[in-house]
Amino acid sequence: MRSPVALGALVCVAMMAGQAARAGEVEVLHWWTSGGEAKAASALKATMQQKGHTWKDFAVAGGGGDSAMTVLKSRVVSGNAPAAAQIKGPSLQEWAKEGVLANMDDVAKAEKWDESLPKVVSDIMKYKGNYIAAPVNVHRVNWLWANPEVFKKAGAKVPTTWDEFFVAAEALKKAGVVPIAHGGQNWQDFTTFEAVALGVGGTDFYKKALVQLDPASLSSPTMEKVLTTFKKVKDYTDKNAPGRDWNLATAMVIKGEAGMQIMGDWAKGEFLAAGKTPGKDFVCAAAPGTSKAFTFNIDSFALFKLKNEANVKAQKDLAVAIMSPEFQELFNLNKGSIPVRLNMKMDKFDDCAKTSSADFVATAKSGALVPSIAHGMAVPSAAEGAIKDAVSQFWNSDKMSAKDAMAKIATAAKTR
Incomplete structure (x- = not known):
């Protein structure tokens, strides 16, 4: 006869052995290295460790650039794929076509992902109807950030239309401040361009021209009006804009050197870090x-096919953790973005995030939730790069007409 204590010890050992046998490793390629992001990554790591799994960072110098993708490709080709990698938008479909991504439908069904995500978002996370990626967050791109004190001094009001924008810009200019803080880099030019396209042309035009790349829309009078309005914005930027980083442009608004900036909600992090309060x-x-x-930019993790069963279990636990309300809240409070789940409580978030979330839910219903072409969510990367170059050429040229720019953009849209 064994004593109850000895029996208890044996059960304990057996349970631990069972857990150890099930525990796997998740190797994750990500570039969450800045303060808030690193904190969120640590939380995800801790969640996985609580489940007995080992977390391994797949670090590549240079963040989310080409070098990371080159190393990832070589790893996948050699049959040594990580569990997950930070990939987004149409690039997810490109990887899925290669047959290297895992089917996550069992996790998605158990966790009710279809009910928790807008269809326009879940479609991006699927390939041929199967989930192959898990979304982490939503950044709203079509934001205007403004310094109310500067506006008050200039006797201007924060614009809600492009006509009002130019009235406000003129008043700010007369008051001796830079009306619009801008960084002359092609993705920043394009962030402004897509905001103008959405504001001037409306959602249907935006979808046809910048998501479907419809030739008739790209060559339409509406597109000419978009380009003319876009170029007029440049008149209200300063001569030091070329090459300026986005966060330095945000700093101009924070310090009152500029009145406003068009930028995604990552700009909010700069205001908060400077001790500023929304509203x-x-x-x-x-x-x-x-x-x-609502133009969206969504970070997501592609989930690769793995051979080791314990690692497959760890990968599925990772997918569950990424989409859990707890992680969605924690990560997005740190990142400045909002949860991608529709049924989230927003009481811990600031006013900008609450507005963003309400608009995210409303536009998901109305059909006005659209992918940002400037941030790699709308079209294949080759076409996106070519269109970005054409738009920046127009922005930076004194001689190119809107009609010339339309022709260049229409040609660029055919790039494959």
């Missing part, structure tokens, strides 16, 4: 003419 020290408003629409 009091800075205004977050939808870019002119876009209050009923």
Whole structure:
């Protein structure tokens, strides 16, 4: 006869052995290295460790650039794929076509992902109807950030239309401040361009021209008006804009050197880091003419096919953790973005995030939730790069007409 204590010890050992046998390793390629992001990554790591799994960072110098993708490709080709990698938008489909991503439908069904995500988002996370990736967050791109004190001194009001924008810009200019803080890099030019396209052309035009790359829409009078309005914005930037990083442009608004900036909600992090309060020290408003629409940029993890059963279990636990309400809240409070789940409580979030979340839910219902082409969510990367170059050429040229730019953009849209 064994004593109850000895029996208890044996059961304990057996349970631990069972857990150890099930425990796997998750190797994750990500570039969450800045303060808030690193904190969120640590939380995900801790969640996995609580389940007995080992977390391994797949670090590649240079963040989310080409070098990371090159190393990832070589790993996948050699049959040594990580569990997950930070990949987004149409690039997910490109990887899925290669047959290297895992089917996550069992996790998605058990966790009710279809009910928790807008269809436009879940479609991006699927390939041929099967989930192959898990979304982490939503960044709203079509924001206008403004310094209310600067506006008050200039006797201007925060614009809600492009006509109002130019009236406000003129007043700010007369008051001796830079009306619009801008960083002359092609993705920043394009962030402004897509906000103008959405505000001037509306959601249907935006979808046809910048998501479907419809040749008729790209060559339409509406596109000419978009380009003319876009170029007019440049008149209200300063001569030091070329090459300026986005966060330095945000700093101009924070310091009162500029009145406003068109930028995604990562700009909010700069205001908060400077100790500023939303609604009091800075205004977050939808870019002119876009209050009923929402351009999204979503971070997601592609989940690769693995051979080791314990690692497959760990990978599925990772997918569950990423989409859990607890992680969605924690990560997005740190990142400045909002949860991608529709049924989230937002009481811990600031006013800008609450507005963003309400608009995310409303536009998911109305059909005005659209992918950002500037941030790699709408079209294949080759076409996106070519269109970005054409738009920046127009922005930087004194001689190119809107009609010339339309022809260049239409040609660029055919790039494959």
